[in-house]
Amino acid sequence: MIFVKLQLVEVTSFTPPQPPLLRHKERVPQTSYPGQHISKKCIIWPWITAAVSKPTAEISSPNVTCRENAVVSSSSSSFGEVSSPPLKKVSANSLQYPSGYLGAAPERPKDEGSGDVRNAMGYLTNIFSSKVYDVAIESPLQRAVKLSKRLGNDVWLKREDLQPVFSFKLRGAYNMMSKLPKEQLERGVICSSAGNHAQGVALAAKRLECSAVIAMPVTTPEIKWQSVKSLGATVVLVGDTYDEAQAYAKKRAKEEGRTFIPPFDHPDVIMGQGTVGMEIVRQMRGPLHAIFVPVGGGGLISGVAAFVKRVSPEVKIIGVEPFDANAMALSLHHGERVMLDRVGGFADGVAVKEVGEETFRLCRELVDGVVLVSRDAVCASIKDMFEEQRSILEPAGALALAGAEAYCKYYGLKGKNIVAITSGANMNFDKLRVVTELANVGRQQEAMLATILPEQPGSFKQFCELVGPMNITELKYRCSSEKEAVVLYSVAVRTVSELGAMKQRMESSQLRTYNLTASDLVKDHLRYLMGGRLNVENEVLCKFTFPERPGALMKFLHTFSPRWNISLFHYRGQGETGANILVGIQVAEGEMEEFHRRASSLKYDYVLVTDDKDFQLLMH
């Protein structure tokens, strides 16, 4: 069991803050700030030597004195805000189709409302008269020279990442807030967000000189809440999840008469985002085939579609979602809004479990479908953008670009004008590590393989000879007490045929070889754990998503230990609000019911992966 081996050490100097997950809750100093040298001795666990402190968000409201560690017990139920009936729960895996394919094309409902502002014509006129330019710029539409050449199409980038708060979100927030009557504005606004919407509301409030409270989950990276605070808003760190922060914000809105500014599901927000579509139509010369739009709750795509489909109905409006955050594709597919049971957090800007009511209504009426893309493809597009413009997009910001590329390749599209909205650049720096690891895989320029070797002198050398001219980019080998050992390695790929030829060479020498490039379990965890295979009795392998906050690990351990032995643990901070953990726990067959009961009581998302074939291959 790993945990009993830990010992206390004393650290006397400041080390930079790291993801807080593995920080021991009680030992966090409460009064230290970034850059401040910790002069007194503090005691921390040895494997978390970097995680000394995280400053508390300052809460300027006199009524609320929340410190991050003091408010984590707040839960959505305690705020009692349930507005719409529960939605059908579905898993992201229940709707998967090849990347690039235009799926989830909606069946058009016949009965559209007429006359009021919810009508799409109303949207058009309101988008025309929107006041967003008090805060937003008309972002440039730039031709991506290298990408256009590679894809054989003219790829245009709508640079929303160049907005004052590095995303389009200020358009919708400002549009809604600027329409509030004076007395309502004087009572202030409130919103909940872990990211770009928060910055949009904060900047809009600054321009309109009104008070703004922003509720953010305690797991929000410091860089994000600091930037909101620096815009003059009051930040409240509350709850582990977005839902909890939202429940808090709605309750406080009622209590204080503040106006709640939703992130996507409001006509005024949608109209503000629609100005992106208006600009594209104005800026684009020549016929346009399609606009690719990243989709979270659906505010941006609804606004863009509401404008573009009325003035240029022939232009396709195509949503792009990650495979593991496909709430809009699933809702369009089912013909009703559904809720994801789990949502992938890599592209955090679009990690929503349910889309909006109004955004869904508009998408059903106006969009042409949704393209799904992998995390690897998004990383490759971040790299493309860097090579093209020397700009770094956040994952949600690069989503449309990944979708556009996949679509062009899937349909063999040539000679068309296509636009991809690069929607944001609020990149968490820690995430760059993952991006650089996966970008070449996403561009199919790197492959990850495992080869089984007989455990005998000379076999490793023979293996290297068979790799031959291919460039090895990573290699892991540890001798095994069994007859066979496994080598995990990556190679740079220039042509698909050279990879096939290498695999062929291995197989002809009786060295079984597996292509593991598609396995996220291998890329996220097993590649770091390789060290010989071991048969651990009754080992249950589980992926958990922990909230990135102090105490999360101890809560987990209290749930399972010492009841069961922990046989494997892997965590690496990836700059996400939910930490992706792989755990092995020795649970006898008859005890699985109890295991699930305990695991559910944690309220962390989890999934069993014991039977994963790559885990069996590499670790057993």
Ligand SMILES: Cc1ncc(COP(=O)(O)O)c(C=O)c1O
């Ligand atoms: C960078 C970025 N791209 C795309 C989206 C998705 O926008 P929407 O929720 O309006 O679909 C968001 C949402 O916050 C975002 O921050």
